[in-house]
Amino acid sequence: MCFNISIVSSIATIEQQFNAEFHADFxxxxxxxxxxxxxxxxxxxxxxxxxxxxxLHWGLIPHWVKDQDQADTIRRGTYNxxxxxxxxxxxxxxxxxxxxxxxxxxxxxxxxxxxxxxxxHYITRPGDNLxxxxxxxxxxxxxxxxxxMKSVSIxxxxxxxxxxxxxxxxxxxxxxxHEEHQKDWMDSGLKFGHILEDSFAIELxxxxxxxxxxxx
Numbered sequence: 692m693c694f695n696i697s698i699v700s701s702i703a704t705i706e707q708q709f710n711a712e713f714h715a716d717f718x719x720x721x722x723x724x725x726x727x728x729x730x731x732x733x734x735x736x737x738x739x740x741x742x743x744x745x746x747l748h749w750g751l752i753p754h755w756v757k758d759q760d761q762a763d764t765i766r767r768g769t770y771n772x773x774x775x776x777x778x779x780x781x782x783x784x785x786x787x788x789x790x791x792x793x794x795x796x797x798x799x800x801x802x803x804x805x806x807x808x809x810x811x812h813y814i815t816r817p818g819d820n821l822x823x824x825x826x827x828x829x830x831x832x833x834x835x836x837x838x839x840m841k842s843v844s845i846x847x848x849x850x851x852x853x854x855x856x857x858x859x860x861x862x863x864x865x866x867x868x869h870e871e872h873q874k875d876w877m878d879s880g881l882k883f884g885h886i887l888e889d890s891f892a893i894e895l896x897x898x899x900x901x902x903x904x905x906x907x
Contacts, residue, residue: 692771692823692859693845693865694727695800695903697813698734700821705744705795711736717746724800725749725905735843737792737828738877744795752831752845753782759835769836771806772827772844774866774887783844786827789877789879793823794802794845802904805859811902812857816867825866825876825883825890851891866890 699721706712713719717734725731730788732746750766768780776784798815816822826848833840850857854864868876872886879886 692847692861692863693799693801694770695727696710696733696796697798697800698725698795699723699797705734705821709736709744709793709795711744711824713744713841714746717744718757719744722856723791726904733843734795735792736795737775737841737903738790741874741877745841746841747792747828748840750811751786751827751829752840753785753829754831755785756831757816757834759833761829762840766842769842769844771847771865774846774848777827777846778881783827783840786824786829786844788881790830791877791879792826792827792828792843793868793873793876794826794843795821795823797821799836800900801858802902804860811900811904812897813900814854814857817894818872818895822870823868824871831889833886848887848891849894853895853897857897867891867895 693721710820727749731749732743733749735747751769752762754765756762770785777787798813802809828843831840847863848866850862850864855862868888869889878888
């Protein structure tokens with residue numbers, strides 16, 4: 692799964708690599724650790740506007756949610772979306788066809804279960820280069836304020852050999868897009884199997900680090 696990420700590049704570096712500009716209202720600050728469980732807002736490029744980097748809430752809230760209580764409950768289960776079932780799940784099926792996005796990051800954290808406890812690994816692309824997770828997004832009109840709230844989920848898939856050794860219980864990994872597939876992902880509709888296959892084989896590197904959590 693993918694619940695803990697890192698975004699440490701500068702605004703200028705991110706804008707240059709993704710050929711997009713941060714939205715004027717997005718007060719972006721690089722962070723070594725962002726946990727989904729803190730309900731953060733993270734930098735995302737949506738299929739709706741590929742030239743703007745927007746701030747989206749992590750934890751997808753479907754458009755049909757009735758109120759804030761239901762929104763809070765659902766989002767705790769939508770930080771990730773399994774690629775195998777994303778077309779069928781009620782929370783995701785209206786987003787997967789037309790509402791795709793790129794979730795920007797430098798790396799993510801995962802924990803390996805060992806006989807002596809859990810060991811934290813920081814996983815990146817070689818050279819610690821920026822990359823994009825495959826994501827889906829949704830717009831929900833807050834029933835009290837009437838404001839549009841955009842939210843996002845990161846897709847996951849079965850772990851490749853390296854990630855299966857690290858994430859050795861659930862054996863999952865986030866879908867990291869090859870740079871040449873970023874536009875393809877946005878326009879892929881329901882035909883994205885080839886993108887997932889290439890993501891499965893993407894080169895990653897890892898190093899053991901001190902856990903950014905109080906508990907791992």
